Amino acid sequence: MYKLFVTDADGSLLNSNSEISDKNKEAIKEVISRGVIFTIATGRMFSSILPYAHELNINAPVISYNGALIKDIYTKKVYYYSPIQTEDAIFAIRLLKESGYHINLYIDDELYVEEITDRVEWYLSFNNVTVNAVGNLEEFLKKTGSVTAKIYALNDIKNPISIDAEIYDEISKRLTISSSGGGHLEINAKGVSKGNALKTLANMYSIKREQVVAIGDNLNDLSMIEYAGLGIAMGNAPDIVKIKADYTTLSNDEDGVAHVIDKFFLNKKTVAV
Template identity: 65%
Template sequence: MCKLFVVDADGSLLNSDNKISAANMDAINELRARGIIYTIATGRMFTSILPYAAEIKINAPLICFNGALIKDIYTRKTYYYNPIQPDDAVYTIKILKEIGYQVNLYIDDELIVDEINERVNWYLTYKNNKARVNTVGDVAEYIKRIGKGTAKIYAIGDIKNPKPLDSDVYDELCKKVAVSTSGGGHLEINAIGVSKGNALKTLANMYDIKRDSVAAVGDNINDLSMIEYAGFGIAMDNAPNLVKIKADFITKSNDKDGIAFAINKIFRRQRIIAV
């Protein structure tokens, strides 16, 4: 029986217009009516995802930055925070810049960038992001100066001709950080040990819910760990094959009310189990 339902945002809960469909909203309202705990697990920063979390009235803490932060949207209480430490961040930034990536940092719920440029503007538009932006000149030097880690590094590659990360560079980065992707050839980088799956496990333990009673939905590589952790892991139809083959169920795409379809599948599954 599902007691905890966790959904990714971009490419899953949100359609291509960055909206939550009426069908998805109705299904989420049904979760609440049935007493199921539900929330969002996203790579986004807290302020960026907050309007959507409030819109669906989540009733559990929000998972942000791919699991680096677990925070309550109502009380603002932080239950978990595991940033990339300053030295590891500086090491990673140096490598990323050498191979041409735009580096975004997230500190104190601000987006930290060298300057506003085409790729930063693309990011803000693509994510429909109303985040506070702090231009600091050189993000590595800024990290050294303030002595604070970053919740996540989002490395933006060529937005017109995305390319996969070279395997040697990947191996070098993984000496200090955890590297994933949320699509488009761009990189999601966190502290080692941070993942949506580990955050979901932490959240389930907070509510004393066993993994067999957890359902998780996602559409990309950074969702893989929570899909694998959940007792019922669900992949969106728009997910890559690597995600689909790890899932227990493949729902419709984010532009065809895939979350509503997944929730209805959970309810049908529960009726079968109850018989």
């Protein structure tokens, strides 16, 4: 019997319009009413995912920033936080900027950038959050000594290119790198991942690994898909995610989350994928 169900947000729970479909809402409401613990694990900021979490009346803390933060949406209690330290952030920013990336930093749940660019405006189009343009980020961090929950390195939106292998290796020695698609990089403190955060959350509720279901659509979801007793890939996920998953559901525009709930929690007859 599955007791904990965690879903990624963008490309999984949310459709292409960044909305939760009525069918997904109804299925999630039903599974929560049956005593299943349900929450969201996302690369987004806590403040960005908060409206969706309230819309669903989730009954467990949210995992945000790719696993760097586990925080209750009602009490705002922080159960886990592992940010990137100042020196490591400066090191990564320097290398990434040399490769042409735009850098987003997340400090005290606010967005920090050097200047407002087209890539920032693109990001803000689906994240209603506070943004601070502070000039040179390296100098800003040296001056403030701030730590950051995550570094989001935005590639060219129209023509993304792969990161140089040597730079990737250098950053990987000190930090964790994953991708949420579009050539963009998600960088966290060493050891931070959605999988490790999911393990922490399961332990909080004394839930065994085999009683956990996790669903996602991209590379930054792989760790939790592999940790879960039942790891599920969205139909719109790349092949590498589908290969690692135990099951592939429908796409995010076909109510893939509801399909999983119907099949594995409510035992309703479903169309095989």
